[in-house]
Amino acid sequence: MNTGNDTEGVAGRAVPVDGGVADRDLAGPLLSGADTATVTALLGLHLVPATVVIPVLARSRRARTG
Structure with a gap:
């Protein structure tokens, strides 16, 4: 069951x-x-x-996962 807290999975994709x-x-x-x-x-x-959005999303993902 997805409770909406799957930030790692969403950010990873x-x-x-x-x-x-x-x-x-x-x-x-x-x-x-x-x-x-x-x-x-x-x-x-x-x-x-x-070139602006993709690196920002990548940094956001790294900040959330580790």
């Missing part, structure tokens, strides 16, 4: 899931058929937040 979501998010700009400048801007707008 968060970073790989977020990395996978970020990877799939990149497909949209690449497949959009837009010009190079637009694709570059869209990729940057996806990658910059991912």
